Amino acid sequence: MTDLSNSPPLPAAPGVINRADYRPPAWLVPEIALDFALALDATRVRSTIRVEANPAGEPSSLLRLNGDGLAAREVLVDGQAHNDWRMDGGDLLIDLPGAAHEITIETLIDPSANTQLSGLYASGGMLCTQCEAEGFRRIAFFPDRPDVLSVYSVRMAGDKAAFPVLLANGNPVASGENADGTHWAEWHDPWPKPSYLFALVAGDLVATRDRFVTRSGRAVDLAIWVRQGDETRTGHAMRSLIASMKWDEEAYGREYDLDLFNIVAVSDFNAGAMENKGLNIFNTRYILADPETATDADYDAIESVVAHEYFHNWSGNRVTCRDWFQLSLKEGFTVLRDQQFSAAMGSAPVKRIEDVRILRAAQFPEDSGPLAHPIRPDSYQEISNFYTATVYNKGAEVIRMMTVLAGLERFRKGTDLYFERHDGEAATCEDFVRAIEDGAGLDLAQFRRWYAQAGTPRVEVSLTHAGGTARVTLRQTVPPTPGQPDKLPMVIPLRAALFDRTSGTHRGEELLVLTETEQSWTFDGFAEPPVLSINRGFSAPVAISSPASSADLLFLAKHDDDPFARYEAMQQLVVQHLVAAVEGRLGESERDAGRRAIGDAIAAVLADPALDDLMRGELLILPGEAYLAEQIPAVDPSRVHDEREALKAWLGAALGAQWRALHDRCSAVAYGLSAESRGARKLKTLALVFLAAADPADAAARAKRQYDAADNMTDRQGALMVLCGLEAPERAAALADFHDRFAGNMLVIDKWFSLQAGSLHPRAIEHVKALAGHPDFTLTNPNRVRALYMTFAANAGAFHAADGEGYRLLADLIVRLDPINGNVAARCVPPLGRWRKVEPQRAALMRAQLERIAAVPDLSRDVREQVTRSLEG
Numbered sequence: 001m002t003d004l005s006n007s008p009p010l011p012a013a014p015g016v017i018n019r020a021d022y023r024p025p026a027w028l029v030p031e032i033a034l035d036f037a038l039a040l041d042a043t044r045v046r047s048t049i050r051v052e053a054n055p056a057g058e059p060s061s062l063l064r065l066n067g068d069g070l071a072a073r074e075v076l077v078d079g080q081a082h083n084d085w086r087m088d089g090g091d092l093l094i095d096l097p098g099a100a101h102e103i104t105i106e107t108l109i110d111p112s113a114n115t116q117l118s119g120l121y122a123s124g125g126m127l128c129t130q131c132e133a134e135g136f137r138r139i140a141f142f143p144d145r146p147d148v149l150s151v152y153s154v155r156m157a158g159d160k161a162a163f164p165v166l167l168a169n170g171n172p173v174a175s176g177e178n179a180d181g182t183h184w185a186e187w188h189d190p191w192p193k194p195s196y197l198f199a200l201v202a203g204d205l206v207a208t209r210d211r212f213v214t215r216s217g218r219a220v221d222l223a224i225w226v227r228q229g230d231e232t233r234t235g236h237a238m239r240s241l242i243a244s245m246k247w248d249e250e251a252y253g254r255e256y257d258l259d260l261f262n263i264v265a266v267s268d269f270n271a272g273a274m275e276n277k278g279l280n281i282f283n284t285r286y287i288l289a290d291p292e293t294a295t296d297a298d299y300d301a302i303e304s305v306v307a308h309e310y311f312h313n314w315s316g317n318r319v320t321c322r323d324w325f326q327l328s329l330k331e332g333f334t335v336l337r338d339q340q341f342s343a344a345m346g347s348a349p350v351k352r353i354e355d356v357r358i359l360r361a362a363q364f365p366e367d368s369g370p371l372a373h374p375i376r377p378d379s380y381q382e383i384s385n386f387y388t389a390t391v392y393n394k395g396a397e398v399i400r401m402m403t404v405l406a407g408l409e410r411f412r413k414g415t416d417l418y419f420e421r422h423d424g425e426a427a428t429c430e431d432f433v434r435a436i437e438d439g440a441g442l443d444l445a446q447f448r449r450w451y452a453q454a455g456t457p458r459v460e461v462s463l464t465h466a467g468g469t470a471r472v473t474l475r476q477t478v479p480p481t482p483g484q485p486d487k488l489p490m491v492i493p494l495r496a497a498l499f500d501r502t503s504g505t506h507r508g509e510e511l512l513v514l515t516e517t518e519q520s521w522t523f524d525g526f527a528e529p530p531v532l533s534i535n536r537g538f539s540a541p542v543a544i545s546s547p548a549s550s551a552d553l554l555f556l557a558k559h560d561d562d563p564f565a566r567y568e569a570m571q572q573l574v575v576q577h578l579v580a581a582v583e584g585r586l587g588e589s590e591r592d593a594g595r596r597a598i599g600d601a602i603a604a605v606l607a608d609p610a611l612d613d614l615m616r617g618e619l620l621i622l623p624g625e626a627y628l629a630e631q632i633p634a635v636d637p638s639r640v641h642d643e644r645e646a647l648k649a650w651l652g653a654a655l656g657a658q659w660r661a662l663h664d665r666c667s668a669v670a671y672g673l674s675a676e677s678r679g680a681r682k683l684k685t686l687a688l689v690f691l692a693a694a695d696p697a698d699a700a701a702r703a704k705r706q707y708d709a710a711d712n713m714t715d716r717q718g719a720l721m722v723l724c725g726l727e728a729p730e731r732a733a734a735l736a737d738f739h740d741r742f743a744g745n746m747l748v749i750d751k752w753f754s755l756q757a758g759s760l761h762p763r764a765i766e767h768v769k770a771l772a773g774h775p776d777f778t779l780t781n782p783n784r785v786r787a788l789y790m791t792f793a794a795n796a797g798a799f800h801a802a803d804g805e806g807y808r809l810l811a812d813l814i815v816r817l818d819p820i821n822g823n824v825a826a827r828c829v830p831p832l833g834r835w836r837k838v839e840p841q842r843a844a845l846m847r848a849q850l851e852r853i854a855a856v857p858d859l860s861r862d863v864r865e866q867v868t869r870s871l872e873g
């Protein structure tokens with residue numbers, strides 16, 4: 001090997017990677033053979049790659065193989081020992097004279113020391129991988145970029161007792177046993193794929209099996225691999241997988257393409273799941289469920305994540321991303337697909353409302369803060385930081401707008417064309433947009449700005465009425481975001497309807513497509529001023545600012561035939577009231593009138609016989625604190641919290657009899673997975689939430705009864721959630737019971753941590769500190785860290801304690817966690833980055849914690865980037 005000090009200096013690895021700098025790879029790798037000698041603390045990896053000069057790339061005799069923490073024990077070029085290679089940072093560079101070569105490199109890695117959970121790592125005695133985005137380079141030297149697609153052959157050998165099950169992508173080819181207690185297996189994946197989709201699992205696992213026959217008659221063996229004892233909790237995941245395979249055939253014409261589909265569930269996992277070709281690896285929380293241990297929300301999350309990863313087989317694997325700036329190509333599209341699937345499996349209106357709630361709680365704050373970025377970012381330092389609500393959820397909304405503009409039938413022609421054109425390729429967002437344009441017959445020239453401009457557009461709505469004509473005027477502004485001070489107008493498709501006040505009906509929906517800064521539309525034949533219902537179905541991911549009176553909102557809350565718009569009217573009614581209250585704009589009589597209007601609307605929802613209970617629940621959920629805080633400049637989060645709690649208490653008292661009757665009615669409904677039974681469970685706990693704010697003693701007694709009678713986790717967790725927020729004698733006993741009852745079940749113990757970290761209890765912050773020292777707490781399990789700290793950071797009442805203690809607690813965690821798992825540590829930074837939106841004293845305290853983190857030497861690139869952007873942006 002050549003020592004770097006003797007080589008000509010190489011350009012320093014740039015800290016920032018720019019989309020504009022993309023160049024096709026100089027070398028392609030059509031084939032790779034990997035040979036693993038597996039052991040928990042020392043796995044030998046021998047990788048043989050066939051490299052070919054890329055005719056479409058700039059010729060280079062230098063082959064760069066990315067590596068992260070790897071040391072080459074041996075390098076062979078065309079079968080010969082080779083010494084003319086050198087390291088550049090973690091990468092291995094080789095000068096190659098010809099246009100095609102075979103390169104073999106051996107490395108030795110220690111999976112048990114891999115606390116970052118990226119690459120090959122050990123989890124509870126098993127070995128597994130996570131390679132997206134850049135984990136493969138922690139396993140083998142390779143051009144670790146998504147536009148290098150290779151056919152993989154994998155051989156692995158290991159101790160048969162420790163690793164009875166040996167899995168990799170694709171199909172099993174051969175297996176056998178050795179005399180020394182080891183065994184081996186060979187796998188082959190016929191589909192060329194980028195390195196981020198490589199996967200390997202070795203461990204003591206059991207499978208639940210089923211079979212799916214594709215519409216063209218291919219039989220696919222399905223298996224979900226879990227730890228012994230967990231196999232009784234895989235039924236829902238398996239049903240979800242089968243339903244998604246069928247749905248993708250019907251909705252998108254996509255069929256599965258291997259004889260085998262394996263899923264493995266792992267307890268230690270940075271993300272939710274990973275779509276590795278033919279071998280999805282999942283966080284256990286998105287696989288394991290039974291009524292005793294999983295809530296209805298857990299069931300829904302499993303259904304959607306199983307579907308999401310399965311759908312990636314086409315939107316992600318068969319057509320992958322050219323570079324990581326195109327991440328939304330696969331993620332935005334796949335989120336849209338999983339949302340459509342879940343809507344088809346259950347209540348479409350409720351699903352839409354839930355998706356918008358998530359967008360507003362997670363993506364809107366991102367879009368208005370220092371970390372704002374377009375769904376196709378222009379630059380990054382650490383790509384792991386861009387697996388964001390913007391790339392995923394706003395990305396899905398952007399493609400959903402294409403469905404609004406084209407209609408589902410034409411949109412499908414566009415996606416058919418996309419898959420046909422780009423199958424087997426590493427594509428770009430631009431390729432996707434062009435395929436939709438060509439297939440659906442749309443002009444998306446201006447629409448492309450959604451890919452380039454960050455920030456949530458704001459649309460101001462005004463409605464005037466004169467001489468029988470109603471005029472709707474829309475005016476858009478796109479706020480400045482870091483690096484993007486000036487914005488151009490977007491294409492904003494808004495579904496709208498004008499309601500006649502007397503009949504309570506409208507004449508049909510209109511699609512108003514706003515493309516200029518300001519545009520007006522007129523509608524004749526309205527003797528009275530109509531009521532405007534706009535952004536129905538949340539057809540565009542924008543913030544509407546409308547001067548709708550509370551009378552109009554009450555009208556829509558009652559009459560709107562679009563379920564989302566009805567929900568939105570209820571939300572707006574409360575938002576307008578609470579924002580005015582927080583900003584100190586309400587006198588006593590106005591406050592009273594506002595509360596009474598909200599109370600009347602809620603009473604009407606409670607009494608409406610036409611509503612199903614799942615939808616009724618949506619209409620009763622008050623807007624969250626994060627969404628409310630977004631509407632108020634230099635917000636004092638404690639004021640938002642206090643005003644919202646005060647409203648809850650008022651509603652709890654004013655409608656006390658109704659809440660009790662609701663709780664009684666719903667408590668009589670037996671457990672089941674029907675919409676009716678699920679709706680009853682949703683309302684049962686919601687009733688307790690309002691009662692708890694008004695009459696804690698009565699609510700505690702009711703919650704205790706609900707807890708004791710619970711035959712399912714939804715009721716039990718709901719009751720415990722309410723008790724956790726109260727200073728009631730029932731609290732401690734229920735918490736202790738819950739812990740004892742589920743000791744050893746990691747996913748349920750996560751709930752035990754979350755319930756306390758997210759509670760309304762006035763001493764929640766002390767509870768979090770104590771829990772950090774609990775024997776069940778560990779920094780090495782991402783689910784546990786998220787359960788305690790991410791839940792705490794989302795608990796505005798506790799996190800925003802006026803003395804800054806909440807900020808200090810989170811910063812302490814980030815500093816301690818960073819050396820162990822920089823990826824997860826970086827995910828804890830954004831709550832501190834919202835300092836510019838908060839009143840000056842808290843802003844200074846938040847900033848001080850960011851500065852404290854920034855001063856720590858040797859921060860991971862992940863945390864360093866998030867902290868720097870949070871301070872600067």
Ligand code: B3K
Nearest residue numbers: 132133271273274384387
């Ligand atoms: N594609 C993976 C994301 C992995 C996260 C890497 N930091 C899961 C998903 O979106 O389906």
Ligand code: ZN
Nearest residue numbers: 308312331334
């Ligand atoms: Zn995904």
